[in-house]
Amino acid sequence: MQSRKPQKIDLNTDYPCPCRRQGRLIPIVLTDAMGCDRCQKIFVVEENGYAIEQLATNYPHKQTWRWVGNRWITAQSYLKQSYLPIALGAIVILLFVWLPSALHVPSGANFLIWAMIAVIVAIIPAFIHWLTYRR
Known part of the structure; x- marks a missing residue:
């Protein structure tokens, strides 16, 4: 080896x-x-x-x-080393702050819109990571 x-x-x-x-x-x-x-x-x-x-x-x-x-x-770049904690922090904020506040919205249709926005915002960092580091 x-x-x-x-x-x-x-x-x-x-x-x-x-x-x-x-x-x-x-x-x-x-x-x-x-x-x-x-x-x-x-x-x-x-x-x-x-x-x-x-x-x-x-x-x-x-x-x-x-x-x-x-x-x-x-060689590992600084962005690649720090990206995972930033992405995980964004997902935690979405799950524990934004999504519970969306649950308190009285209308069911509004909740669905807020939940879809939260999921899309959670997927964006993963998509950016894929675009940046794909070969």
């Missing part, structure tokens, strides 16, 4: 593209960056030298990979 310990990235070594295409990362002269010969994406080596980050202006948060000797693994 291969080690998952990150290795320091050498700018003079040839690496496969982390975007899972058949491209190769080629060092860009006079910079700490590498470019893919296939997908034309540019990657910058982070200061510690153990990870690369994709330069992209249209992505909401950084995509970072670490080299483990034979392949790239995705």
Whole structure:
């Protein structure tokens, strides 16, 4: 079994593209960056030298990979680590605050509307998570 310990990235070594295409990362002269010969994406080596980050202006948060000797693994981002507690907190607030207050509405039709809104709002974080981290 291969080690998952990150290795320091050498700018003079040839690496496969982390975007899972058949491209190769080629060092860009006079910079700490590498470019893919296939997908034309540019990657910058982070200061510690153990990870690369994709330069992209249209992505909401950084995509970072670490080299483990034979392949790239995705580095955990802060958003991904903090997303689950935020989503669970939103669901708890909906279940214990908003839904009981909707139960006190006198009309049955209003309760159904409030319950549907609560369910939709509870599903939105899961949908956003799926859109953000799908491959």
